[in-house]
Amino acid sequence: xxDILTETAEANAAVEKFLHSxxxxxxxxxxxxxxxxxxLPGGFTRxxxxxxxxxxxxxxxxxxxxxxxxxxxxxxxxxxFMDALIERGLVxxxxxxxxxxxxxLLLTGDGEKVLLEIRRATYGDTLEWxxxxxxxxxxxxxxxxxxxxxxxxxxxxxxxxxxDVTLRRGGVAHCHxxxxxxxxxxxxxxxDAEASTAMLANVIDTIEERGNVTFVAGAADAVRxxxxxxxxxxxxxxSKRRIGPDLQAVSFTHDVxxxxxxxxxxxxxxxxxx
Ligand SMILES: [Zn+2]
Numbered sequence: 001x002x003d004i005l006t007e008t009a010e011a012n013a014a015v016e017k018f019l020h021s022x023x024x025x026x027x028x029x030x031x032x033x034x035x036x037x038x039x040l041p042g043g044f045t046r047x048x049x050x051x052x053x054x055x056x057x058x059x060x061x062x063x064x065x066x067x068x069x070x071x072x073x074x075x076x077x078x079x080x081f082m083d084a085l086i087e088r089g090l091v092x093x094x095x096x097x098x099x100x101x102x103x104x105l106l107l108t109g110d111g112e113k114v115l116l117e118i119r120r121a122t123y124g125d126t127l128e129w130x131x132x133x134x135x136x137x138x139x140x141x142x143x144x145x146x147x148x149x150x151x152x153x154x155x156x157x158x159x160x161x162x163x164d165v166t167l168r169r170g171g172v173a174h175c176h177x178x179x180x181x182x183x184x185x186x187x188x189x190x191x192d193a194e195a196s197t198a199m200l201a202n203v204i205d206t207i208e209e210r211g212n213v214t215f216v217a218g219a220a221d222a223v224r225x226x227x228x229x230x231x232x233x234x235x236x237x238x239s240k241r242r243i244g245p246d247l248q249a250v251s252f253t254h255d256v257x258x259x260x261x262x263x264x265x266x267x268x269x270x271x272x273x274x
Contacts, residue, residue, distance in 0.1 A: 057090065060121060174207075
């Protein structure tokens with residue numbers, strides 16, 4: 001006759017034997033990608049001909065410690081808030097851990113995609129509004145959108161990150177799509193024209209005119225001497241070529257009246273309370 005203690009001891013011995021036999025079933029294979037992994041719409045590269053382009057990146061969920069840190073950044077240096085958010089939430093780009101250095105090299109559209117994915121990892125996929133009023137039919141309704149409803153443009157070919165703009169008098173400006181480090185830090189009272197100058201100086205590599213090559217790469221004076229029409233042409237080209245998520249272009253069809261409702265979002269909609 002066996003008592004309960006003997007039975008338990010035998011059962012435990014059987015479990016021990018099973019666990020150490022090497023026959024334990026393999027972990028199930030997950031078909032969907034692990035949470036936090038995603039594809040960059042532009043691709044990361046250190047530049048140079050033939051350099052590798054990396055598309056895989058990983059983010060993690062933000063925690064209370066991140067919230068405290070970000071709150072402090074928001075109070076002290078609000079202009080650094082988005083950078084700080086990316087630095088906290090981005091884990092790796094390809095095999096390399098995220099660093100200030102490689103974040104600076106990300107195309108701005110890739111940086112915006114990183115923000116979206118940090119949002120997804122932290123709060124989930126859905127964006128919800130309790131009460132909206134349809135601008136077409138006046139009906140009140142609740143809206144649920146997914147992160148994936150935000151229009152996303154990918155860079156067709158990695159080489160497209162560099163492009164030329166023909167200037168009015170026949171010269172050419174060799175430019176690149178803006179990277180995170182190209183986003184100028186502007187004084188709060190900067191005008192739109194000053195903001196454009198700072199941006200143009202960072203995205204124009206060289207200007208070739210009548211056989212002369214001017215290296216720009218950050219030099220605002222070289223950009224100030226560009227004609228207004230040329231400045232405008234380059235800015236127009238930059239906005240035509242923008243990649244990544246476009247929060248401004250979000251819209252939905254109201255199911256009652258079947259009309260399209262433009263619904264531009266802001267970063268505040270993605271990170272409520274931050
Ligand atoms: Zn409606």
